[in-house]
Amino acid sequence: MTAKDSKGNTIAKHTRIYMPIPQQLGRGDKMGRGPYEKSGIIRDNGLPPNKAVKEEFEIPFPAEFKDGKTNILDYGMTVDVELIYEPFGDKETGITWHKVTKKIELEKGGV
Amino acid sequence: MRFLRTVAVSAVLALPLLLGIPHQSAAAEEKKAKSIDELAKMYDSSGCKQCHEKIYNEWDQSLHARSIFGTGRTALTVATTVKVGLMSWQYSGVKKPEDVKIKHVLVCFKCHLPQVVEATDDVAKEIVLLSIKYGDKDTKPEEKDKIEKKLSSVNIGCLICHERNAITHKWVDGFPQKNEVYGSKEGSHMDAAHPVMKKSPIMSESILCGQCHGLGPNFELENPSQCGTLYGSYLWAYRAEGGQESCQECHMRKSKLGHNMQSYNDLNMGKAAVDFRVETLGYIWRDKAKMIPQTLVKIEMINRAGHAIPDG
Numbered sequence: 001m002t003a004k005d006s007k008g009n010t011i012a013k014h015t016r017i018y019m020p021i022p023q024q025l026g027r028g029d030k031m032g033r034g035p036y037e038k039s040g041i042i043r044d045n046g047l048p049p050n051k052a053v054k055e056e057f058e059i060p061f062p063a064e065f066k067d068g069k070t071n072i073l074d075y076g077m078t079v080d081v082e083l084i085y086e087p088f089g090d091k092e093t094g095i096t097w098h099k100v101t102k103k104i105e106l107e108k109g110g111v
Numbered sequence: 112m113r114f115l116r117t118v119a120v121s122a123v124l125a126l127p128l129l130l131g132i133p134h135q136s137a138a139a140e141e142k143k144a145k146s147i148d149e150l151a152k153m154y155d156s157s158g159c160k161q162c163h164e165k166i167y168n169e170w171d172q173s174l175h176a177r178s179i180f181g182t183g184r185t186a187l188t189v190a191t192t193v194k195v196g197l198m199s200w201q202y203s204g205v206k207k208p209e210d211v212k213i214k215h216v217l218v219c220f221k222c223h224l225p226q227v228v229e230a231t232d233d234v235a236k237e238i239v240l241l242s243i244k245y246g247d248k249d250t251k252p253e254e255k256d257k258i259e260k261k262l263s264s265v266n267i268g269c270l271i272c273h274e275r276n277a278i279t280h281k282w283v284d285g286f287p288q289k290n291e292v293y294g295s296k297e298g299s300h301m302d303a304a305h306p307v308m309k310k311s312p313i314m315s316e317s318i319l320c321g322q323c324h325g326l327g328p329n330f331e332l333e334n335p336s337q338c339g340t341l342y343g344s345y346l347w348a349y350r351a352e353g354g355q356e357s358c359q360e361c362h363m364r365k366s367k368l369g370h371n372m373q374s375y376n377d378l379n380m381g382k383a384a385v386d387f388r389v390e391t392l393g394y395i396w397r398d399k400a401k402m403i404p405q406t407l408v409k410i411e412m413i414n415r416a417g418h419a420i421p422d423g
């Protein structure tokens with residue numbers, strides 16, 4: 001997930017990895033990566049079938065805080081959320097399954 | 112079962128084409144293959160193309176058609192398995208790539224090339240040496256092309272699913288016969304090498320795919336390992352929770368991919384696999400007197416596949 005200000009500058013970037021974490025040679029706490037050494041699961045952080053997986057992020061707008069007052073520097077933000085399948089665990093071979101872009105505008109004024 | 116109906120109709124129409132066309136001999140099937148070329152001949156799918164062209168062309172697009180080469184990464188992983196795994200393990204009996212035997216490559220080829228058990232250790236060695244050469248930085252592009260072609264000549268072809276692996280419960284349903292081809296119907300089959308068409312009780316069942324798309328560590332091997340675990344996930348996280356669809360239902364029928372059974376590489380399969388919803392809310396939060404402008408981003412994903420995503 002990437003958030004950008006009105007000028008296109010990145011103000012926040014978060015990544016979550018969803019995958020089973022295989023156990024190396026069926027023992028201990030080390031992850032195995034090569035298929036020849038994987039035997040078991042340490043933890044499964046993949047997406048289970050028919051169950052919702054939820055994420056929440058709170059991203060602050062650019063602002064200055066001085067003398068008890070908040071000066072909002074930018075009232076607009078664009079958030080891109082992508083779901084990328086990386087078959088070999090690298091971005092070069094990643095395939096984007098979903099991409100959603102949302103524009104957020106804060107109200108100006110108020111009490 | 113649309114694809115299997117197409118098989119039967121095509122076979123009848125193409126009868127004149129098939130008569131007199133030589134296919135693999137029974138004698139060649141009985142002895143073990145001594146080279147990649149001999150193994151390729153034993154399980155050659157090209158003869159099927161004449162009657163089942165559409166299905167053949169679909170399959171040819173799939174990774175089943177290049178199961179030990181893949182996109183190149185599979186061949187490289189075979190090389191890594193030998194160099195990083197087998198050669199580093201004290202009791203594997205492999206000190207150099209030339210020491211590799213069939214039992215060693217089964218860690219990969221139990222699924223990527225199950226017919227390799229019908230080949231001699233020379234074939235295991237030939238595949239491993241070619242895979243290593245493919246990954247060598249000094250190997251020229253034209254040589255790499257030749258290796259790709261050779262490694263892709265042995266694969267999960269028609270006769271793996273429609274003959275060799277078509278019956279899982281052999282004490283109940285009998286052993287698959289070399290002169291038979293298995294689908295959804297009984298009858299004659301217009302192919303000199305496979306004149307008999309038999310019904311496989313599992314052709315539309317997930318267990319057919321489960322033979323390779325795994326449960327977990329393969330304990331029948333001297334040094335167990337796991338690669339694919341999707342069938343385990345299908346059984347215990349999908350069927351056990353009320354899911355009712357089969358592998359074939361999604362990967363062949365609903366996707367309309369037929370024998371080009373794709374998964375993550377196909378964008379439509381990817382999009383269909385996960386419901387993806389994003390909501391945002393901009394607001395100003397107050398930490399006592401301090402005003403903090405922020406956006407809440409809420410993401411919800413629901414995996415609609417019949418197994419966990421990703422595999423591995």
